[in-house]
Amino acid sequence: MKHISILIPKGHSSLTNIEGSHQIFSEVNSFLISMGKPPVFTIQFVGLSKETSQRNGLFTVNPDFLINDIKKTDLIIIPALHGDPVKAIELNKAFIPWILQQYKQGAEIASFCIGAFFLASTGLLKGKQCATHWKLANEFRSMFPDVHLVDDKIMTEDGGIYTSGGAYSYLNLLVYLIEKYVGRAMAILTAKAFMIDIDRNSQSPFIIFQGQKNHEDEPIKKAQEFIETNFQDKISVDQLADRFAIGRRSLERRFKKATSNTVSEYIQRVKVEVAKKNLETSRKNINEVMDDVGYSDIKAFRIIFKKTTGMTPTDYRNKYNKEAIFS
Template identity: 60%
Template sequence: MKHISILITNEAVLASIADPRIMFTGVNDFLEAAGKPPLFNVQLVGTQREVKLHGGLFSVHTDALLSEVKKTDLIIIPAISGDIKTTLKRNEVFLPWIIEQHQNGAEAASLCIGAFMLAATGLLDGKECSSHWRTANEFREMFPKVTLVDDRIVTEQKGLYSSGGATSYWNLLLYLVEKYAGRDMSIMAAKVFALEIDRKSQSPFIMFNGQKTHEDEPIKKAQEFIEANIAERISVEDLAMKYAIGKRHFERRFKKATNNSPLEYIQRVKIEAAKKHLESSRKNVNEVMYDVGYSDTKAFRTVFKKITGLSPVEYRNKYNKAG
Protein backbone atom coordinates (compact mmCIF):
# COMPACT_ATOMS: atom_id res chain seq x y z
CA MET A 1 0.00 0.00 0.00
CA LYS A 2 1.32 3.44 -0.97
CA HIS A 3 1.57 5.93 1.88
CA ILE A 4 0.56 9.45 0.83
CA SER A 5 1.33 12.44 3.03
CA ILE A 6 -0.72 15.54 2.26
CA LEU A 7 1.03 18.37 4.05
CA ILE A 8 -1.07 20.77 6.09
CA THR A 9 1.12 23.83 5.80
CA ASN A 10 0.56 27.28 7.20
CA GLU A 11 -1.45 29.40 4.72
CA ALA A 12 -2.36 26.33 2.67
CA VAL A 13 -5.28 26.64 0.23
CA LEU A 14 -7.97 24.37 1.64
CA ALA A 15 -9.14 22.98 -1.72
CA SER A 16 -5.63 21.77 -2.54
CA ILE A 17 -5.72 19.68 0.64
CA ALA A 18 -9.25 18.34 0.25
CA ASP A 19 -9.03 17.57 -3.49
CA PRO A 20 -6.02 15.21 -3.41
CA ARG A 21 -7.54 13.44 -0.42
CA ILE A 22 -10.81 13.03 -2.32
CA MET A 23 -8.95 11.78 -5.39
CA PHE A 24 -6.83 9.10 -3.71
CA THR A 25 -9.49 7.89 -1.28
CA GLY A 26 -11.92 7.87 -4.22
CA VAL A 27 -9.59 5.51 -6.11
CA ASN A 28 -9.58 3.27 -3.03
CA ASP A 29 -13.39 3.22 -3.20
CA PHE A 30 -13.31 2.32 -6.92
CA LEU A 31 -10.90 -0.55 -6.22
CA GLU A 32 -12.94 -1.87 -3.30
CA ALA A 33 -16.11 -1.74 -5.42
CA ALA A 34 -14.29 -3.91 -7.96
CA GLY A 35 -13.39 -6.43 -5.23
CA LYS A 36 -9.76 -5.30 -5.03
CA PRO A 37 -7.80 -4.10 -2.00
CA PRO A 38 -7.30 -0.35 -1.49
CA LEU A 39 -4.02 1.02 -2.80
CA PHE A 40 -3.47 4.21 -0.84
CA ASN A 41 -3.04 5.06 2.83
CA VAL A 42 -3.77 8.79 2.81
CA GLN A 43 -2.78 10.94 5.79
CA LEU A 44 -3.01 14.66 6.46
CA VAL A 45 0.36 15.54 8.00
CA GLY A 46 1.30 18.72 9.84
CA THR A 47 3.29 20.17 12.71
CA GLN A 48 0.28 20.37 15.02
CA ARG A 49 -2.96 18.48 15.57
CA GLU A 50 -5.15 21.33 14.36
CA VAL A 51 -4.22 23.88 11.72
CA LYS A 52 -6.37 26.96 11.15
CA LEU A 53 -6.56 28.16 7.55
CA HIS A 54 -7.94 31.15 5.64
CA GLY A 55 -7.77 33.51 8.61
CA GLY A 56 -9.28 30.97 11.00
CA LEU A 57 -12.40 30.34 8.91
CA PHE A 58 -11.48 26.65 8.58
CA SER A 59 -9.68 24.14 10.78
CA VAL A 60 -7.96 21.02 9.53
CA HIS A 61 -7.25 18.16 11.93
CA THR A 62 -4.14 16.23 11.01
CA ASP A 63 -3.90 12.43 11.01
CA ALA A 64 -0.24 12.51 12.00
CA LEU A 65 2.47 14.93 13.02
CA LEU A 66 5.52 15.41 10.84
CA SER A 67 7.72 13.76 13.48
CA GLU A 68 5.47 10.65 13.49
CA VAL A 69 5.83 9.90 9.77
CA LYS A 70 9.12 8.05 9.43
CA LYS A 71 8.54 6.82 5.88
CA THR A 72 6.19 7.91 3.12
CA ASP A 73 5.90 7.20 -0.61
CA LEU A 74 4.36 10.41 -1.93
CA ILE A 75 4.31 13.93 -0.48
CA ILE A 76 1.62 16.33 -1.66
CA ILE A 77 2.53 19.99 -1.16
CA PRO A 78 -0.64 22.11 -1.35
CA ALA A 79 -0.98 25.55 -2.90
CA ILE A 80 -0.10 28.36 -0.52
CA SER A 81 -1.58 31.84 -0.05
CA GLY A 82 -0.58 35.22 1.34
CA ASP A 83 2.76 36.91 0.83
CA ILE A 84 4.90 34.13 -0.61
CA LYS A 85 8.18 34.96 1.14
CA THR A 86 6.41 35.29 4.51
CA THR A 87 4.52 32.04 3.97
CA LEU A 88 7.70 30.17 3.04
CA LYS A 89 9.35 31.47 6.22
CA ARG A 90 6.44 30.17 8.27
CA ASN A 91 6.78 26.74 6.67
CA GLU A 92 10.55 26.28 6.89
CA VAL A 93 10.10 23.38 9.31
CA PHE A 94 8.68 21.24 6.48
CA LEU A 95 11.68 21.63 4.16
CA PRO A 96 14.26 19.34 5.85
CA TRP A 97 11.55 16.68 6.28
CA ILE A 98 10.68 16.81 2.55
CA ILE A 99 14.38 16.59 1.64
CA GLU A 100 14.98 13.64 3.99
CA GLN A 101 11.93 11.74 2.75
CA HIS A 102 12.93 12.32 -0.90
CA GLN A 103 16.44 11.06 -0.16
CA ASN A 104 14.80 7.94 1.33
CA GLY A 105 12.87 7.28 -1.89
CA ALA A 106 9.69 9.35 -1.49
CA GLU A 107 8.30 11.28 -4.45
CA ALA A 108 6.98 14.82 -4.00
CA ALA A 109 4.30 16.72 -5.89
CA SER A 110 3.51 20.44 -5.62
CA LEU A 111 0.08 21.81 -6.51
CA CYS A 112 -0.13 25.25 -8.14
CA ILE A 113 2.11 27.72 -6.24
CA GLY A 114 3.02 25.03 -3.76
CA ALA A 115 5.88 24.88 -6.29
CA PHE A 116 7.53 27.69 -4.30
CA MET A 117 7.80 25.35 -1.31
CA LEU A 118 9.14 22.49 -3.39
CA ALA A 119 11.69 24.83 -4.97
CA ALA A 120 12.69 26.14 -1.53
CA THR A 121 13.99 22.66 -0.67
CA GLY A 122 16.63 22.97 -3.41
CA LEU A 123 15.49 19.65 -4.87
CA LEU A 124 14.35 21.37 -8.08
CA ASP A 125 17.68 23.11 -8.77
CA GLY A 126 18.71 22.34 -12.35
CA LYS A 127 15.28 20.87 -13.10
CA GLU A 128 12.04 22.00 -14.72
CA CYS A 129 8.94 23.00 -12.81
CA SER A 130 5.34 24.12 -13.44
CA SER A 131 3.39 26.62 -11.38
CA HIS A 132 0.69 29.26 -11.72
CA TRP A 133 1.45 31.65 -14.61
CA ARG A 134 0.55 34.68 -12.47
CA THR A 135 3.53 34.14 -10.15
CA ALA A 136 6.03 33.22 -12.87
CA ASN A 137 8.12 36.40 -12.57
CA GLU A 138 8.36 36.13 -8.79
CA PHE A 139 9.25 32.44 -9.02
CA ARG A 140 12.10 33.12 -11.47
CA GLU A 141 13.48 35.89 -9.28
CA MET A 142 13.45 33.69 -6.16
CA PHE A 143 14.66 30.46 -7.77
CA PRO A 144 16.94 31.25 -10.72
CA LYS A 145 18.39 27.72 -10.65
CA VAL A 146 14.97 26.21 -11.50
CA THR A 147 13.64 26.25 -15.07
CA LEU A 148 10.01 27.35 -14.89
CA VAL A 149 7.92 26.13 -17.83
CA ASP A 150 5.03 28.58 -18.03
CA ASP A 151 2.66 26.65 -20.24
CA ARG A 152 2.89 23.09 -18.98
CA ILE A 153 0.17 21.55 -16.80
CA VAL A 154 2.28 18.69 -15.43
CA THR A 155 6.05 18.47 -15.01
CA GLU A 156 7.90 15.37 -13.81
CA GLN A 157 11.61 15.36 -13.01
CA LYS A 158 13.16 12.41 -11.17
CA GLY A 159 10.32 11.76 -8.74
CA LEU A 160 9.44 15.45 -8.37
CA TYR A 161 6.12 16.59 -9.83
CA SER A 162 4.55 20.01 -10.21
CA SER A 163 1.34 21.35 -11.73
CA GLY A 164 0.15 24.49 -13.46
CA GLY A 165 -2.14 27.05 -11.92
CA ALA A 166 -5.30 26.66 -9.87
CA THR A 167 -7.51 23.64 -10.68
CA SER A 168 -5.06 22.29 -13.26
CA TYR A 169 -3.60 20.33 -10.34
CA TRP A 170 -6.43 17.85 -10.91
CA ASN A 171 -4.55 16.79 -14.04
CA LEU A 172 -1.45 16.13 -11.95
CA LEU A 173 -3.56 14.06 -9.55
CA LEU A 174 -4.89 12.02 -12.50
CA TYR A 175 -1.32 11.61 -13.72
CA LEU A 176 -0.26 10.25 -10.32
CA VAL A 177 -3.28 7.93 -10.18
CA GLU A 178 -2.30 6.52 -13.57
CA LYS A 179 1.29 6.01 -12.42
CA TYR A 180 0.33 4.22 -9.20
CA ALA A 181 -2.99 2.57 -10.07
CA GLY A 182 -2.98 2.27 -13.86
CA ARG A 183 -4.68 3.90 -16.82
CA ASP A 184 -8.07 2.29 -16.15
CA MET A 185 -8.27 3.85 -12.69
CA SER A 186 -7.18 7.21 -14.09
CA ILE A 187 -9.95 7.09 -16.70
CA MET A 188 -12.47 6.06 -14.04
CA ALA A 189 -11.42 8.98 -11.82
CA ALA A 190 -11.60 11.40 -14.77
CA LYS A 191 -15.15 10.28 -15.51
CA VAL A 192 -16.37 10.27 -11.91
CA PHE A 193 -14.88 13.70 -11.14
CA ALA A 194 -15.81 15.08 -14.62
CA LEU A 195 -12.24 15.98 -15.54
CA GLU A 196 -10.68 16.45 -18.94
CA ILE A 197 -7.96 13.81 -18.99
CA ASP A 198 -4.53 14.43 -20.56
CA ARG A 199 -4.86 18.23 -20.66
CA LYS A 200 -1.24 19.27 -21.07
CA SER A 201 -1.14 23.06 -21.45
CA GLN A 202 -2.30 26.09 -19.49
CA SER A 203 -1.34 28.40 -22.39
CA PRO A 204 -4.96 29.42 -23.20
CA PHE A 205 -5.31 30.81 -19.66
CA ILE A 206 -2.08 32.81 -19.47
CA MET A 207 -2.46 36.60 -19.39
CA PHE A 208 0.83 38.22 -20.34
CA ASN A 209 1.95 40.98 -18.02
CA GLY A 210 5.49 42.08 -18.86
CA GLN A 211 8.09 41.76 -16.13
CA LYS A 212 8.92 45.29 -14.98
CA THR A 213 10.25 44.77 -11.45
CA HIS A 214 13.85 45.06 -12.70
CA GLU A 215 15.97 48.22 -12.40
CA ASP A 216 17.17 48.52 -16.02
CA GLU A 217 15.48 51.80 -16.95
CA PRO A 218 16.25 51.84 -20.71
CA ILE A 219 14.83 48.32 -21.02
CA LYS A 220 11.76 49.35 -19.02
CA LYS A 221 11.27 52.29 -21.39
CA ALA A 222 11.63 49.91 -24.37
CA GLN A 223 8.92 47.67 -22.86
CA GLU A 224 6.61 50.64 -22.40
CA PHE A 225 7.26 51.77 -25.97
CA ILE A 226 6.36 48.31 -27.31
CA GLU A 227 3.15 48.25 -25.26
CA ALA A 228 2.17 51.77 -26.39
CA ASN A 229 2.68 50.99 -30.08
CA ILE A 230 0.97 47.64 -30.56
CA ALA A 231 -0.16 48.38 -34.13
CA GLU A 232 3.34 49.34 -35.28
CA ARG A 233 5.94 47.04 -36.79
CA ILE A 234 8.85 47.39 -34.37
CA SER A 235 12.25 45.84 -35.03
CA VAL A 236 14.91 44.99 -32.45
CA GLU A 237 17.32 47.22 -34.41
CA ASP A 238 14.92 50.16 -34.06
CA LEU A 239 14.65 49.64 -30.29
CA ALA A 240 18.40 49.31 -29.80
CA MET A 241 19.00 52.48 -31.81
CA LYS A 242 16.21 54.37 -30.01
CA TYR A 243 17.84 53.71 -26.62
CA ALA A 244 21.43 54.05 -27.89
CA ILE A 245 22.47 50.50 -27.03
CA GLY A 246 24.29 48.09 -29.35
CA LYS A 247 21.92 45.43 -30.74
CA ARG A 248 23.58 42.40 -29.13
CA HIS A 249 24.02 44.15 -25.80
CA PHE A 250 20.40 45.35 -25.95
CA GLU A 251 19.18 41.79 -26.59
CA ARG A 252 21.22 40.41 -23.67
CA ARG A 253 19.98 43.11 -21.29
CA PHE A 254 16.37 42.71 -22.43
CA LYS A 255 16.44 38.93 -21.95
CA LYS A 256 18.04 39.26 -18.52
CA ALA A 257 15.49 41.84 -17.37
CA THR A 258 12.29 40.33 -18.78
CA ASN A 259 13.06 36.63 -19.35
CA ASN A 260 11.96 37.19 -22.98
CA SER A 261 13.98 38.13 -26.03
CA PRO A 262 12.87 41.49 -27.54
CA LEU A 263 11.16 39.62 -30.40
CA GLU A 264 9.33 37.28 -27.98
CA TYR A 265 8.22 40.28 -25.93
CA ILE A 266 6.89 42.12 -28.99
CA GLN A 267 5.00 38.99 -30.06
CA ARG A 268 3.54 38.37 -26.61
CA VAL A 269 2.37 41.98 -26.23
CA LYS A 270 0.70 41.89 -29.65
CA ILE A 271 -0.93 38.51 -29.03
CA GLU A 272 -2.19 39.62 -25.60
CA ALA A 273 -3.84 42.61 -27.29
CA ALA A 274 -5.27 40.31 -29.98
CA LYS A 275 -6.70 38.02 -27.28
CA LYS A 276 -8.52 40.95 -25.67
CA HIS A 277 -10.02 41.96 -29.05
CA LEU A 278 -11.12 38.37 -29.71
CA GLU A 279 -12.65 38.10 -26.22
CA SER A 280 -14.68 41.30 -26.31
CA SER A 281 -15.25 42.59 -29.84
CA ARG A 282 -17.12 41.46 -32.95
CA LYS A 283 -14.11 42.01 -35.21
CA ASN A 284 -13.09 39.13 -37.42
CA VAL A 285 -9.64 37.55 -37.18
CA ASN A 286 -8.17 39.58 -40.04
CA GLU A 287 -9.34 42.87 -38.51
CA VAL A 288 -7.80 41.91 -35.17
CA MET A 289 -4.61 40.85 -36.94
CA TYR A 290 -4.24 44.31 -38.58
CA ASP A 291 -5.05 46.05 -35.29
CA VAL A 292 -2.03 44.44 -33.61
CA GLY A 293 0.39 45.11 -36.43
CA TYR A 294 0.38 41.87 -38.43
CA SER A 295 -0.22 41.76 -42.19
CA ASP A 296 0.68 38.12 -42.84
CA THR A 297 -2.23 35.84 -41.91
CA LYS A 298 -0.10 32.70 -41.68
CA ALA A 299 2.51 34.39 -39.48
CA PHE A 300 -0.20 35.77 -37.15
CA ARG A 301 -1.95 32.40 -36.79
CA THR A 302 1.37 30.61 -36.20
CA VAL A 303 2.51 32.99 -33.45
CA PHE A 304 -0.98 33.07 -31.88
CA LYS A 305 -1.15 29.28 -31.66
CA LYS A 306 2.42 29.02 -30.37
CA ILE A 307 1.63 31.37 -27.50
CA THR A 308 -1.95 30.35 -26.63
CA GLY A 309 -2.13 26.75 -27.81
CA LEU A 310 -5.26 27.66 -29.81
CA SER A 311 -5.93 29.15 -33.23
CA PRO A 312 -7.45 32.69 -33.21
CA VAL A 313 -10.85 31.24 -34.21
CA GLU A 314 -10.70 28.57 -31.50
CA TYR A 315 -9.76 31.22 -28.94
CA ARG A 316 -12.65 33.52 -29.95
CA ASN A 317 -15.12 30.62 -29.83
CA LYS A 318 -13.89 29.67 -26.37
CA TYR A 319 -13.99 33.10 -24.75
CA ASN A 320 -16.34 35.32 -26.74
CA LYS A 321 -19.99 34.40 -26.28
CA ALA A 322 -21.09 36.90 -28.92
CA GLY A 323 -18.45 35.56 -31.31
Protein backbone atom coordinates in the same frame (compact mmCIF):
# COMPACT_ATOMS: atom_id res chain seq x y z
CA MET B 1 -0.66 0.07 0.00
CA LYS B 2 0.80 3.38 -1.13
CA HIS B 3 1.12 5.90 1.70
CA ILE B 4 0.19 9.49 0.77
CA SER B 5 1.18 12.39 3.03
CA ILE B 6 -0.77 15.57 2.35
CA LEU B 7 1.09 18.42 4.02
CA ILE B 8 -0.83 20.88 6.20
CA PRO B 9 1.41 23.97 6.13
CA LYS B 10 1.24 26.82 8.58
CA GLY B 11 -0.18 30.12 7.36
CA HIS B 12 -2.46 30.45 4.38
CA SER B 13 -2.46 27.39 2.14
CA SER B 14 -4.95 26.05 -0.38
CA LEU B 15 -7.68 24.14 1.43
CA THR B 16 -8.98 23.19 -2.02
CA ASN B 17 -5.71 21.39 -2.79
CA ILE B 18 -5.73 19.69 0.60
CA GLU B 19 -9.33 18.52 0.71
CA GLY B 20 -9.55 17.86 -3.02
CA SER B 21 -6.53 15.54 -2.96
CA HIS B 22 -7.92 13.65 0.03
CA GLN B 23 -11.32 13.30 -1.59
CA ILE B 24 -10.10 12.12 -4.98
CA PHE B 25 -7.60 9.55 -3.67
CA SER B 26 -10.25 8.32 -1.20
CA GLU B 27 -12.74 7.97 -4.05
CA VAL B 28 -10.28 5.80 -5.96
CA ASN B 29 -10.21 3.48 -2.96
CA SER B 30 -14.02 3.44 -2.97
CA PHE B 31 -14.11 2.61 -6.69
CA LEU B 32 -11.73 -0.31 -6.12
CA ILE B 33 -13.71 -1.66 -3.16
CA SER B 34 -16.92 -1.51 -5.23
CA MET B 35 -15.15 -3.64 -7.85
CA GLY B 36 -14.21 -6.23 -5.22
CA LYS B 37 -10.58 -5.11 -5.17
CA PRO B 38 -8.48 -3.91 -2.20
CA PRO B 39 -7.86 -0.18 -1.73
CA VAL B 40 -4.41 1.06 -2.79
CA PHE B 41 -3.97 4.32 -0.87
CA THR B 42 -3.47 5.22 2.77
CA ILE B 43 -4.12 8.97 2.85
CA GLN B 44 -3.08 11.09 5.82
CA PHE B 45 -2.77 14.77 6.67
CA VAL B 46 0.70 15.52 8.00
CA GLY B 47 1.62 18.74 9.80
CA LEU B 48 3.97 20.54 12.14
CA SER B 49 1.41 21.04 14.92
CA LYS B 50 -1.84 19.35 15.90
CA GLU B 51 -4.04 22.39 15.26
CA THR B 52 -3.04 24.30 12.13
CA SER B 53 -4.77 27.62 11.59
CA GLN B 54 -5.59 28.59 8.00
CA ARG B 55 -6.76 31.83 6.36
CA ASN B 56 -6.06 34.01 9.41
CA GLY B 57 -7.97 31.72 11.75
CA LEU B 58 -11.06 31.30 9.57
CA PHE B 59 -10.37 27.55 9.35
CA THR B 60 -8.44 25.04 11.42
CA VAL B 61 -7.09 21.76 10.06
CA ASN B 62 -6.11 18.98 12.43
CA PRO B 63 -3.39 16.78 10.89
CA ASP B 64 -3.63 13.03 11.44
CA PHE B 65 0.06 12.93 12.29
CA LEU B 66 3.03 15.19 12.81
CA ILE B 67 6.09 14.78 10.57
CA ASN B 68 8.11 12.96 13.25
CA ASP B 69 5.39 10.29 13.43
CA ILE B 70 5.80 9.39 9.74
CA LYS B 71 8.96 7.34 9.26
CA LYS B 72 8.21 6.29 5.67
CA THR B 73 5.84 7.65 3.05
CA ASP B 74 5.48 7.08 -0.71
CA LEU B 75 4.07 10.40 -1.95
CA ILE B 76 4.24 13.86 -0.39
CA ILE B 77 1.74 16.45 -1.60
CA ILE B 78 2.61 20.13 -1.14
CA PRO B 79 -0.44 22.40 -1.56
CA ALA B 80 -0.23 26.00 -2.74
CA LEU B 81 1.09 28.34 -0.04
CA HIS B 82 -0.37 31.82 -0.46
CA GLY B 83 0.99 35.20 0.56
CA ASP B 84 4.62 36.29 0.57
CA PRO B 85 6.62 33.23 -0.64
CA VAL B 86 9.64 34.11 1.50
CA LYS B 87 7.52 34.33 4.66
CA ALA B 88 5.63 31.13 3.78
CA ILE B 89 8.92 29.26 3.30
CA GLU B 90 10.30 30.56 6.60
CA LEU B 91 7.10 29.64 8.45
CA ASN B 92 7.24 26.06 7.17
CA LYS B 93 10.99 25.40 6.97
CA ALA B 94 10.69 22.65 9.63
CA PHE B 95 9.15 20.45 6.90
CA ILE B 96 12.29 20.60 4.75
CA PRO B 97 14.60 18.08 6.52
CA TRP B 98 11.74 15.59 6.66
CA ILE B 99 10.93 16.06 2.96
CA LEU B 100 14.59 15.60 2.01
CA GLN B 101 14.87 12.45 4.13
CA GLN B 102 11.69 10.95 2.68
CA TYR B 103 12.84 11.71 -0.89
CA LYS B 104 16.18 10.06 -0.11
CA GLN B 105 14.24 6.99 1.08
CA GLY B 106 12.36 6.80 -2.23
CA ALA B 107 9.29 8.99 -1.70
CA GLU B 108 7.92 10.95 -4.63
CA ILE B 109 6.86 14.58 -4.24
CA ALA B 110 4.10 16.59 -5.90
CA SER B 111 3.61 20.34 -5.54
CA PHE B 112 0.50 22.19 -6.66
CA CYS B 113 0.49 25.69 -8.16
CA ILE B 114 2.63 28.10 -6.10
CA GLY B 115 3.54 25.27 -3.75
CA ALA B 116 6.44 25.06 -6.23
CA PHE B 117 8.09 27.95 -4.36
CA PHE B 118 8.27 25.84 -1.20
CA LEU B 119 9.39 22.74 -3.10
CA ALA B 120 12.14 24.77 -4.81
CA SER B 121 13.34 26.00 -1.41
CA THR B 122 14.30 22.39 -0.54
CA GLY B 123 16.84 22.39 -3.38
CA LEU B 124 15.23 19.32 -4.96
CA LEU B 125 14.18 21.23 -8.09
CA LYS B 126 17.68 22.43 -8.95
CA GLY B 127 18.27 21.74 -12.65
CA LYS B 128 14.81 20.18 -13.00
CA GLN B 129 11.71 21.21 -14.92
CA CYS B 130 8.96 22.83 -12.90
CA ALA B 131 5.51 24.36 -13.43
CA THR B 132 3.73 26.93 -11.30
CA HIS B 133 0.99 29.52 -11.72
CA TRP B 134 1.73 31.61 -14.85
CA LYS B 135 1.03 34.81 -12.91
CA LEU B 136 4.04 34.29 -10.62
CA ALA B 137 6.42 32.88 -13.22
CA ASN B 138 8.78 35.86 -13.19
CA GLU B 139 8.90 36.02 -9.40
CA PHE B 140 9.72 32.31 -9.34
CA ARG B 141 12.51 32.73 -11.89
CA SER B 142 13.97 35.56 -9.88
CA MET B 143 13.99 33.54 -6.64
CA PHE B 144 15.11 30.23 -8.18
CA PRO B 145 17.22 30.88 -11.28
CA ASP B 146 18.67 27.34 -11.14
CA VAL B 147 15.23 25.76 -11.75
CA HIS B 148 13.98 25.24 -15.31
CA LEU B 149 10.53 26.84 -15.14
CA VAL B 150 8.20 25.92 -18.00
CA ASP B 151 5.34 28.36 -17.56
CA ASP B 152 3.17 26.91 -20.34
CA LYS B 153 2.93 23.40 -18.84
CA ILE B 154 0.02 22.03 -16.84
CA MET B 155 2.39 19.60 -15.12
CA THR B 156 5.95 18.31 -15.06
CA GLU B 157 7.61 15.07 -13.98
CA ASP B 158 11.33 14.87 -13.33
CA GLY B 159 13.14 12.37 -11.13
CA GLY B 160 10.14 11.42 -8.98
CA ILE B 161 9.14 15.06 -8.52
CA TYR B 162 5.88 16.38 -9.97
CA THR B 163 4.63 19.95 -10.26
CA SER B 164 1.38 21.41 -11.55
CA GLY B 165 0.53 24.79 -13.03
CA GLY B 166 -1.95 27.31 -11.72
CA ALA B 167 -5.00 26.81 -9.53
CA TYR B 168 -7.23 23.87 -10.53
CA SER B 169 -4.68 22.27 -12.83
CA TYR B 170 -3.75 20.26 -9.73
CA LEU B 171 -6.68 18.04 -10.72
CA ASN B 172 -4.88 17.07 -13.92
CA LEU B 173 -1.81 16.10 -11.93
CA LEU B 174 -3.92 14.00 -9.55
CA VAL B 175 -5.44 12.11 -12.48
CA TYR B 176 -1.96 11.62 -13.93
CA LEU B 177 -0.74 10.17 -10.63
CA ILE B 178 -3.78 7.89 -10.41
CA GLU B 179 -3.01 6.59 -13.91
CA LYS B 180 0.59 5.94 -12.90
CA TYR B 181 -0.28 4.17 -9.65
CA VAL B 182 -3.54 2.39 -10.52
CA GLY B 183 -3.82 2.37 -14.32
CA ARG B 184 -5.43 4.17 -17.26
CA ALA B 185 -8.92 2.74 -16.70
CA MET B 186 -9.07 4.11 -13.16
CA ALA B 187 -7.74 7.48 -14.32
CA ILE B 188 -10.51 7.71 -16.91
CA LEU B 189 -13.14 6.67 -14.36
CA THR B 190 -11.88 9.30 -11.89
CA ALA B 191 -11.80 11.99 -14.57
CA LYS B 192 -15.39 11.19 -15.55
CA ALA B 193 -16.62 11.07 -11.96
CA PHE B 194 -15.10 14.46 -11.12
CA MET B 195 -15.55 15.90 -14.62
CA ILE B 196 -11.85 16.62 -15.06
CA ASP B 197 -10.58 17.31 -18.59
CA ILE B 198 -8.14 14.40 -18.85
CA ASP B 199 -4.86 14.70 -20.81
CA ARG B 200 -4.89 18.51 -20.86
CA ASN B 201 -1.22 19.44 -20.94
CA SER B 202 -0.95 23.22 -21.42
CA GLN B 203 -1.98 26.26 -19.39
CA SER B 204 -1.12 28.55 -22.32
CA PRO B 205 -4.78 29.33 -23.18
CA PHE B 206 -5.24 30.74 -19.67
CA ILE B 207 -2.15 32.95 -19.52
CA ILE B 208 -2.78 36.69 -19.44
CA PHE B 209 0.38 38.49 -20.49
CA GLN B 210 0.75 41.55 -18.27
CA GLY B 211 4.31 42.52 -19.08
CA GLN B 212 7.15 41.97 -16.66
CA LYS B 213 7.87 45.29 -14.98
CA ASN B 214 8.91 44.11 -11.54
CA HIS B 215 12.48 45.25 -12.10
CA GLU B 216 14.57 48.40 -11.61
CA ASP B 217 15.92 48.98 -15.14
CA GLU B 218 14.03 52.18 -16.01
CA PRO B 219 15.17 52.48 -19.68
CA ILE B 220 13.96 48.91 -20.27
CA LYS B 221 10.61 49.76 -18.66
CA LYS B 222 10.31 52.67 -21.08
CA ALA B 223 11.12 50.36 -23.98
CA GLN B 224 8.40 47.97 -22.77
CA GLU B 225 5.89 50.83 -22.54
CA PHE B 226 6.82 51.97 -26.05
CA ILE B 227 6.18 48.45 -27.39
CA GLU B 228 2.85 48.23 -25.58
CA THR B 229 1.71 51.62 -26.90
CA ASN B 230 2.84 51.04 -30.49
CA PHE B 231 2.12 47.32 -30.84
CA GLN B 232 0.42 47.79 -34.22
CA ASP B 233 3.64 49.13 -35.76
CA LYS B 234 6.69 47.26 -36.95
CA ILE B 235 9.22 47.72 -34.13
CA SER B 236 12.83 46.64 -34.47
CA VAL B 237 15.58 46.18 -31.90
CA ASP B 238 17.64 48.83 -33.71
CA GLN B 239 14.75 51.29 -33.48
CA LEU B 240 14.45 50.76 -29.72
CA ALA B 241 18.22 50.99 -29.26
CA ASP B 242 18.31 54.34 -31.09
CA ARG B 243 15.24 55.69 -29.32
CA PHE B 244 16.54 54.96 -25.84
CA ALA B 245 20.24 55.53 -26.60
CA ILE B 246 21.32 52.02 -25.63
CA GLY B 247 23.66 49.83 -27.69
CA ARG B 248 21.87 46.98 -29.45
CA ARG B 249 23.75 44.24 -27.61
CA SER B 250 23.29 45.96 -24.27
CA LEU B 251 19.59 46.46 -24.94
CA GLU B 252 19.06 42.80 -25.81
CA ARG B 253 21.01 41.60 -22.78
CA ARG B 254 19.30 43.97 -20.34
CA PHE B 255 15.85 43.33 -21.82
CA LYS B 256 16.22 39.56 -21.46
CA LYS B 257 17.53 39.89 -17.92
CA ALA B 258 14.69 42.23 -16.85
CA THR B 259 11.74 40.52 -18.56
CA SER B 260 12.83 36.90 -19.20
CA ASN B 261 11.91 37.55 -22.86
CA THR B 262 13.93 38.66 -25.84
CA VAL B 263 12.75 41.91 -27.44
CA SER B 264 11.12 40.03 -30.33
CA GLU B 265 9.40 37.60 -27.94
CA TYR B 266 8.04 40.51 -25.93
CA ILE B 267 6.71 42.24 -29.06
CA GLN B 268 5.02 39.01 -30.14
CA ARG B 269 3.46 38.42 -26.72
CA VAL B 270 2.08 41.99 -26.58
CA LYS B 271 0.58 41.62 -30.06
CA VAL B 272 -0.92 38.22 -29.25
CA GLU B 273 -2.41 39.51 -25.98
CA VAL B 274 -4.19 42.32 -27.84
CA ALA B 275 -5.36 39.82 -30.47
CA LYS B 276 -6.72 37.57 -27.71
CA LYS B 277 -8.75 40.44 -26.25
CA ASN B 278 -10.17 41.23 -29.69
CA LEU B 279 -11.10 37.60 -30.27
CA GLU B 280 -12.75 37.43 -26.83
CA THR B 281 -14.80 40.63 -27.10
CA SER B 282 -15.40 41.61 -30.72
CA ARG B 283 -17.03 40.17 -33.83
CA LYS B 284 -14.01 40.90 -36.01
CA ASN B 285 -12.80 38.10 -38.25
CA ILE B 286 -9.29 36.67 -37.98
CA ASN B 287 -7.91 38.86 -40.78
CA GLU B 288 -9.23 42.03 -39.12
CA VAL B 289 -7.75 41.04 -35.76
CA MET B 290 -4.45 40.23 -37.43
CA ASP B 291 -4.36 43.63 -39.15
CA ASP B 292 -5.17 45.42 -35.89
CA VAL B 293 -2.02 44.06 -34.24
CA GLY B 294 0.27 44.69 -37.21
CA TYR B 295 0.55 41.30 -38.91
CA SER B 296 0.17 41.02 -42.67
CA ASP B 297 0.97 37.31 -43.10
CA ILE B 298 -1.95 35.13 -41.94
CA LYS B 299 0.21 32.00 -41.80
CA ALA B 300 2.84 33.69 -39.61
CA PHE B 301 0.12 35.11 -37.34
CA ARG B 302 -1.49 31.71 -36.86
CA ILE B 303 1.86 30.06 -36.09
CA ILE B 304 2.81 32.70 -33.49
CA PHE B 305 -0.68 32.73 -31.97
CA LYS B 306 -0.73 28.94 -31.56
CA LYS B 307 2.82 28.86 -30.22
CA THR B 308 1.84 31.41 -27.56
CA THR B 309 -1.62 30.17 -26.59
CA GLY B 310 -1.59 26.51 -27.58
CA MET B 311 -4.69 27.14 -29.76
CA THR B 312 -5.45 28.44 -33.24
CA PRO B 313 -7.07 31.92 -33.42
CA THR B 314 -10.35 30.32 -34.54
CA ASP B 315 -10.36 27.78 -31.71
CA TYR B 316 -9.53 30.52 -29.20
CA ARG B 317 -12.41 32.71 -30.40
CA ASN B 318 -14.83 29.78 -30.30
CA LYS B 319 -13.77 28.91 -26.74
CA TYR B 320 -14.01 32.40 -25.24
CA ASN B 321 -16.47 34.37 -27.37
CA LYS B 322 -20.05 33.08 -27.35
CA GLU B 323 -21.30 35.93 -29.51
CA ALA B 324 -18.80 35.03 -32.22
CA ILE B 325 -19.99 31.42 -32.22
CA PHE B 326 -23.63 32.31 -32.76
CA SER B 327 -23.13 35.30 -35.07
